[in-house]
Amino acid sequence: MTDLPYQDRPHLLPQIHDASQPLVVFDGVCVFCSGFVRLIVRLDREKSFRFATAQSPFGEALFRQHGLPTDDYDSNLAIIDGVAFTRMDSFVAIMAKLGWPWRTAKVLLVLPRPLRDWLYDRVAKNRYALFGKKDSCEIPSAELRQRLIG
Numbered sequence: 791m792t793d794l795p796y797q798d799r800p801h802l803l804p805q806i807h808d809a810s811q812p813l814v815v816f817d818g819v820c821v822f823c824s825g826f827v828r829l830i831v832r833l834d835r836e837k838s839f840r841f842a843t844a845q846s847p848f849g850e851a852l853f854r855q856h857g858l859p860t861d862d863y864d865s866n867l868a869i870i871d872g873v874a875f876t877r878m879d880s881f882v883a884i885m886a887k888l889g890w891p892w893r894t895a896k897v898l899l900v901l902p903r904p905l906r907d908w909l910y911d912r913v914a915k916n917r918y919a920l921f922g923k924k925d926s927c928e929i930p931s932a933e934l935r936q937r938l939i940g
Contacts, residue, residue: 811840812870812887813939814880815852817863818843822913822921826866831934833888842939864914877914878906 814830817823830839842849844863853860856867856874868880875883878898885895898906913920 808840809869809872811838812868812884813840813842813852814884815842815844815849815867815869817866817917818845818849819924820863820917820921821924822917823863823866824924825921827934830884830888831937833892835889837937839884839887840937840939841934848939864911864917878910881910 814827816827827841830841842852844850844853844860844867850860852867852869853863856876858865858867858876865876866880868875868884870883870887873883882895882898885892887893901909
């Protein structure tokens with residue numbers, strides 16, 4: 791029974807992650823996405839963020855739970871204070887949670903959602919061509935390893 795994937799055992803998701811901690815689910819083979827996670831780790835003075843790769847069973851289950859495709863991870867997923875964010879809204883929510891001066895990213899919310907999504911999608915759809923792709927998820931630093939889930 792324990793070999794079932796998380797999506798078949800959604801009741802286990804809360805046990806794996808403390809919902810009081812912000813969580814970022816990201817494309818673990820994307821150089822750009824992994825770089826963004828390393829930036830968050832550096833800027834997160836309170837060390838409150840937790841991370842999961844979208845390719846992990848836990849990350850894939852969360853993508854499914856929030857209606858995101860699991861065959862192309864062109865959005866990250868941030869769950870902050872129990873609210874799920876994707877695309878540019880995810881970036882803004884993450885930066886806002888990091889505090890001053892990073893919360894100034896909220897200015898991006900003045901852009902209409904279609905424009906924000908269009909801008910985000912341009913980078914997301916071309917992220918491998920622009921920044922590269924690894925053959926597999928990299929071995930994380932010791933600090934990031936302590937904050938990875940799933």
